[in-house]
Amino acid sequence: MPKTMYDKIWENHVVEDRGNGVALLYIDRHLVHEVTSPQAFEGLRQSGRTIHRPDSIIAVPDHNVPTKDRHLPNPDPMSTAQLKALSENVAEFGLDYIPMDDIRQGIVHVIGPEQGFTQPGVTLVCGDSHTSTHGAFGALAFGIGTSEVEHVMATQTLQLKKSKNMRVTVTGELPEGCSAKDVALAIIGAIGTGGGTAQVIEYAGPVIEGLSMEGRMTLCNMAIEAGARAGLVAPDEKTFEYLKGRPYAPKAGQWNSAVSFWEGLKTDEGAVFDREVVIDGSEIAPLVTWGTSPEDVVPITGTVPMVASFSDPAKRESAEKSLVYMGLREGQPMTEVPVDRVFIGSCTNSRIEDIRAAAAVIKGRKVSSRVIEALVVPGSGLVKEQAEAEGLDKILIEAGFLWREPGCSMCLAMNPDKAGKGEHVASTSNRNFVSRQGPGARTHLVSPAMAAAAAIAGHFVDVRKF
Numbered sequence: 001m002p003k004t005m006y007d008k009i010w011e012n013h014v015v016e017d018r019g020n021g022v023a024l025l026y027i028d029r030h031l032v033h034e035v036t037s038p039q040a041f042e043g044l045r046q047s048g049r050t051i052h053r054p055d056s057i058i059a060v061p062d063h064n065v066p067t068k069d070r071h072l073p074n075p076d077p078m079s080t081a082q083l084k085a086l087s088e089n090v091a092e093f094g095l096d097y098i099p100m101d102d103i104r105q106g107i108v109h110v111i112g113p114e115q116g117f118t119q120p121g122v123t124l125v126c127g128d129s130h131t132s133t134h135g136a137f138g139a140l141a142f143g144i145g146t147s148e149v150e151h152v153m154a155t156q157t158l159q160l161k162k163s164k165n166m167r168v169t170v171t172g173e174l175p176e177g178c179s180a181k182d183v184a185l186a187i188i189g190a191i192g193t194g195g196g197t198a199q200v201i202e203y204a205g206p207v208i209e210g211l212s213m214e215g216r217m218t219l220c221n222m223a224i225e226a227g228a229r230a231g232l233v234a235p236d237e238k239t240f241e242y243l244k245g246r247p248y249a250p251k252a253g254q255w256n257s258a259v260s261f262w263e264g265l266k267t268d269e270g271a272v273f274d275r276e277v278v279i280d281g282s283e284i285a286p287l288v289t290w291g292t293s294p295e296d297v298v299p300i301t302g303t304v305p306m307v308a309s310f311s312d313p314a315k316r317e318s319a320e321k322s323l324v325y326m327g328l329r330e331g332q333p334m335t336e337v338p339v340d341r342v343f344i345g346s347c348t349n350s351r352i353e354d355i356r357a358a359a360a361v362i363k364g365r366k367v368s369s370r371v372i373e374a375l376v377v378p379g380s381g382l383v384k385e386q387a388e389a390e391g392l393d394k395i396l397i398e399a400g401f402l403w404r405e406p407g408c409s410m411c412l413a414m415n416p417d418k419a420g421k422g423e424h425v426a427s428t429s430n431r432n433f434v435s436r437q438g439p440g441a442r443t444h445l446v447s448p449a450m451a452a453a454a455a456i457a458g459h460f461v462d463v464r465k466f
């Protein structure tokens with residue numbers, strides 16, 4: 001019977017079939033950050049257990065790290081405690097660790113692929129919901145809770161229920177001025193934040209094939225915002241090219257056999273998906289969110305929706321609340337929404353391609369005087385180094401942007417980078433929840449090019465006409 005890529009990876013990892021679609025699955029790789037690991041290490045210590053395969057783990061601090069003045073004491077005692085716990089735990093358990101002052105440090109979902117640790121066909125977990133990012137390489141990658149982190153550390157397995165197969169095909173050609181972020185937002189806008197529940201989404205079609213690895217990561221990163229267990233893209237020449245020569249990638253002697261195994265992972269001709277969604281990529285426009293859920297998207301050419309336009313009463317009620325929180329009025333053109341702060345970063349959009357896209361818009365222009373602060377936070381030290389080698393930092397700094405050290409930063413404000421109450425933030429991150437970027441802050445999700453254009457204009461603007 002023809003199989004999907006998800007079926008194949010699942011079957012390759014079953015240790016024990018427990019019936020009813022439940023199985024004990026072997027976990028190949030595990031990424032660890034400071035927020036969701038302290039209790040897991042503590043649990044191991046208390047039960048006198050060790051880590052089954054220390055070589056399956058890379059640990060890195062990212063959420064709490066300050067993005068400036070790293071030589072000074074961390075102002076937040078909770079962050080300090082978590083960062084200290086991570087460095088002590090990795091030493092005690094003998095794990096690969098990328099400390100804060102290492103050029104390779106960065107957001108866990110940026111550094112995994114960058115180090116070649118993320119590979120096609122593997123099962124990869126992390127105590128973090130955006131682990132779906134790694135599906136861009138054809139890895140079965142998903143977020144787990146802290147108790148599962150401990151379980152994987154101790155046993156290298158997880159008991160899981162198999163998800164359903166869903167395929168989202170994006171046809172046609174992406175219009176000028178649109179990027180992977182707009183594709184991700186368009187999909188969530190179409191299927192909703194519950195659209196992928198209990199499913200693994202395989203992204204396919206010419207638009208997906210045309211995306212770079214960075215773009216595919218942006219797309220899979222947001223699979224979780226559509227409620228999916230994981231996102232997947234079939235590995236191809238771009239995937240192999242990206243991985244070749246990276247520190248953890250297969251070495252010369254094993255490379256060819258790895259590639260032929262990876263080539264066999266793609267979904268077989270005629271495999272049946274439980275659900276198929278087709279989106280016309282040529283209809284996608286640069287998108288902006290107006291509400292407090294990632295599904296609340298409108299094209300930049302559009303207006304804030306009328307509450308009465310939602311047929312579902314629950315959605316009507318939440319739209320009403322969102323508009324009050326966001327300080328927007330029904331029918332307001334999106335280009336009239338002001339921007340007080342700009343954040344270009346996060347595991348969604350902090351890779352070199354994202355910084356290049358922002359710099360291309362910003363070059364020779366100045367950040368609007370109404371913008372309090374415009375931040376660019378590269379996803380890793382290596383991204384930062386590359387951007388600086390290309391002179392992108394200079395373009396950004398000359399325009400009035402702040403150029404920072406890598407980390408999660410204002411994506412979730414677990415560090416000193418926060419937006420103020422009532423401020424509208426043009427943000428390249430993935431969640432626009434209430435107070436996500438600081439108490440009372442109003443997040444609008446956009447692509448890097450759209451965030452850059454908003455910084456210059458001081459309000460949202462169509463980057464295609466900019």
Ligand SMILES: CC(C)[C@H](C(=O)O)[C@@H](O)C(=O)O
Nearest residue numbers: 035036063127128129130412
């Ligand atoms: C802190 C962590 C548990 C959390 C997650 O799992 O996603 C964070 O990364 C986020 O983006 O909200």
Ligand code: SF4
Nearest residue numbers: 130346347408411412
């Ligand atoms: S950048 Fe944001 S979404 Fe990504 S791991 Fe960090 S906090 Fe979570």
